[in-house]
Amino acid sequence: MKVRNLLKAALRSLAKNKMRTFLTMLGIIIGVGSVITMLAIGQGSRQSIQEQISSLGTNVLMIFPQASSTGGVRMEAGSSQRMTIEDLNAIRERCPSVAYITPQVRTSGQLVNGNSNWRTSVYGVYPDYFNIRDLKLTSGMVFTMNDDRSAAKVCIVGQTVVTNLFGEGADPIGSFIRINKIPFEIVGITEKKGQNAFGQDQDDIVVAPFSTVQKRMMAVTYIQSMLASAVSEPKIPTASQEITDVLKAKHNLGPSEDPDFTIRTQTDIANMATATSKILTILLATIASISLLVGGIGIMNIMLVSVTERTREIGIRMSVGARGRDVLLQFLIEALLISLIGGFIGISLGVIASQLIASILKWPVTISAESILMSFLFSSAIGIFFGWYPARKAARLNPIEALRYE
Amino acid sequence: MNNSIISVKNLVKIYRMGDVEVHALRGVNLDIRPNDFVAIMGKSGSGKSTFMNILGCLDVPTRGNYFLDQVDVGSMSNDQLANLRNRKIGFVFQSFNLLSRTSALENVELPLMYNKKISSKEMRDRSLKALESVGLADRAHHFPNQLSGGEQQRVAIARSLVNDPVVILADEPTGNLDTRTSLEVMAIFQSLNNQGITIVIVTHEADIAAFTKRNITFRDGKIIREVEVNGQRNAREELALIPVMAEEDEL
Numbered sequence A: 001m002k003v004r005n006l007l008k009a010a011l012r013s014l015a016k017n018k019m020r021t022f023l024t025m026l027g028i029i030i031g032v033g034s035v036i037t038m039l040a041i042g043q044g045s046r047q048s049i050q051e052q053i054s055s056l057g058t059n060v061l062m063i064f065p066q067a068s069s070t071g072g073v074r075m076e077a078g079s080s081q082r083m084t085i086e087d088l089n090a091i092r093e094r095c096p097s098v099a100y101i102t103p104q105v106r107t108s109g110q111l112v113n114g115n116s117n118w119r120t121s122v123y124g125v126y127p128d129y130f131n132i133r134d135l136k137l138t139s140g141m142v143f144t145m146n147d148d149r150s151a152a153k154v155c156i157v158g159q160t161v162v163t164n165l166f167g168e169g170a171d172p173i174g175s176f177i178r179i180n181k182i183p184f185e186i187v188g189i190t191e192k193k194g195q196n197a198f199g200q201d202q203d204d205i206v207v208a209p210f211s212t213v214q215k216r217m218m219a220v221t222y223i224q225s226m227l228a229s230a231v232s233e234p235k236i237p238t239a240s241q242e243i244t245d246v247l248k249a250k251h252n253l254g255p256s257e258d259p260d261f262t263i264r265t266q267t268d269i270a271n272m273a274t275a276t277s278k279i280l281t282i283l284l285a286t287i288a289s290i291s292l293l294v295g296g297i298g299i300m301n302i303m304l305v306s307v308t309e310r311t312r313e314i315g316i317r318m319s320v321g322a323r324g325r326d327v328l329l330q331f332l333i334e335a336l337l338i339s340l341i342g343g344f345i346g347i348s349l350g351v352i353a354s355q356l357i358a359s360i361l362k363w364p365v366t367i368s369a370e371s372i373l374m375s376f377l378f379s380s381a382i383g384i385f386f387g388w389y390p391a392r393k394a395a396r397l398n399p400i401e402a403l404r405y406e
Numbered sequence B: 001m002n003n004s005i006i007s008v009k010n011l012v013k014i015y016r017m018g019d020v021e022v023h024a025l026r027g028v029n030l031d032i033r034p035n036d037f038v039a040i041m042g043k044s045g046s047g048k049s050t051f052m053n054i055l056g057c058l059d060v061p062t063r064g065n066y067f068l069d070q071v072d073v074g075s076m077s078n079d080q081l082a083n084l085r086n087r088k089i090g091f092v093f094q095s096f097n098l099l100s101r102t103s104a105l106e107n108v109e110l111p112l113m114y115n116k117k118i119s120s121k122e123m124r125d126r127s128l129k130a131l132e133s134v135g136l137a138d139r140a141h142h143f144p145n146q147l148s149g150g151e152q153q154r155v156a157i158a159r160s161l162v163n164d165p166v167v168i169l170a171d172e173p174t175g176n177l178d179t180r181t182s183l184e185v186m187a188i189f190q191s192l193n194n195q196g197i198t199i200v201i202v203t204h205e206a207d208i209a210a211f212t213k214r215n216i217t218f219r220d221g222k223i224i225r226e227v228e229v230n231g232q233r234n235a236r237e238e239l240a241l242i243p244v245m246a247e248e249d250e251l
């Protein structure tokens, strides 16, 4: 039979049982729709996490003093205090793959301007911090190493801090605020970054010279952590190795001994986050696929009923010369049409649902061409797979028995 | 057998149902020449339908030979049998067997749909012509449930002749019809036969058999009698006389 006639016959027989066809299709529609939506959510969150990670800076390495694992009790990273400014200087001198490096201390500060109050984190870092993190200023300038040496009481603040202490849109460069009762001059304001993937406000920060925070505010001698950047992305592992060697030597540890610090690269973090969100995506897609599978079983069920109901029709067609494969093709095309039309509607609904989720729940969603193509192929595969058995059953009927069937 | 359209030798059909064997045909020999018009008669259960189904390539014999148009059907695959049904045979059933919710025209087109060599246009033209030859050109777009039994059977006849078969086989074509419509159907068969088509029908009624050229009687799966019909009756002429009688019948 010609394809056009086959299609016509299939469409007609589907149209004969509109309600049944629709209900069968519904399984595929819901299945494909949820696969599309779930993939969009999974991929969307993955993409936004990746964006967040790249917003950490470029080619970043984080160095924490590691918890000593002696006695089997592993303490929280950063709880040890064995990391000093000498370590940092040694890294700076002996690690050619490290472009920038800064020490990092963090404390919380009570900010006061007149009768406005705000509580936030205060970071103590070198000016290189801004290079490592790709942090730009909208106004003012980054403090200098001289400011660090003199423990100058200057700071750079984020937009949220400005808004809370000075009001929306103010430009407080040159103004003085009190942080934990110490007066600081505001010398710069960071570019607005908004919330990150975990809902943290990235504009709610105060950055001051390292020594200022370490000595004046915290009165300690150690470094909480270091932040470095490699000269290029491929050099990240080299930089990590160089830092390991230098720090081990500094801390009198043999090459075979466990280091007493941890280096985490941006790639590590990205991989970790990607792995997590991949698992999430797979989980969501699996759940959705199960509904697609159920839809496929629905097709098979209805096609089996249809073959039984239409035994006589099959007999008539065979009596005028339809071969087994003509009958097979006819039923297969019906199953395929159900799943393809269902798939098409499902994709449309999935796209609409994803857009609704994006605009109402403000979740990041990404609809990729691959996921659409995949759903389409998947639903046609389901049509063929679940249509095959009933179609073959029809094709194997014996003409005389089919004609006799009441 | 030399130029026979149909030639069967020692045809045997045994149905097996568990331990029970039903001998439906016990060695049938028959030759049907071109342009013959044969009526097969016999008591119920004598094997007429079984025989017709084998002739129509809808079923296969247990033993024996069957040559259709000089070709041995015995060794053919299912697909080859389907092809034979499609190209060489027209089959008319007692119960019409039209596709419901499919127009008369499309029902007639059905055999041609399974012939890839025929274009859509040719399909339409030939089907319309076939419908015309059974007098139903004006009902082409009606559905079976809008047609009377006699009209449905005429559509089925149109379907059986649309593929230019070498033989039309009809198993009790008038079995579900009243006297008048039976005559109409026989008139059509006669006119087709006059155009050269070979026809085999099964019937219970001697009246119907009288419109054919040769009568064959089955009993217990065997042919027990073969007679040429003397003075073949003309269905069209008798149809012209009937209206009066039909009205009397109804009263």
Ligand SMILES: Nc1ncnc2c1ncn2[C@@H]1O[C@H](COP(=O)(O)OP(=O)(O)OP(=O)(O)O)[C@@H](O)[C@H]1O
Pocket (backbone or CB within 6 Å): B015, B016, B017, B022, B023, B024, B042, B043, B044, B045, B046, B047, B048, B049, B050, B051
């Ligand atoms: N599919 C089948 N399975 C078993 N036995 C069958 C089958 N078909 C026919 N028979 C038997 O074969 C014998 C011949 O049947 P067939 O239908 O050929 O008779 P028939 O002459 O056409 O009868 P009728 O005039 O009633 O149509 C009968 O005894 C019937 O019971």
Ligand SMILES: [Mg+2]
Pocket (backbone or CB within 6 Å): B048, B049, B050, B171
């Ligand atoms: Mg019979």
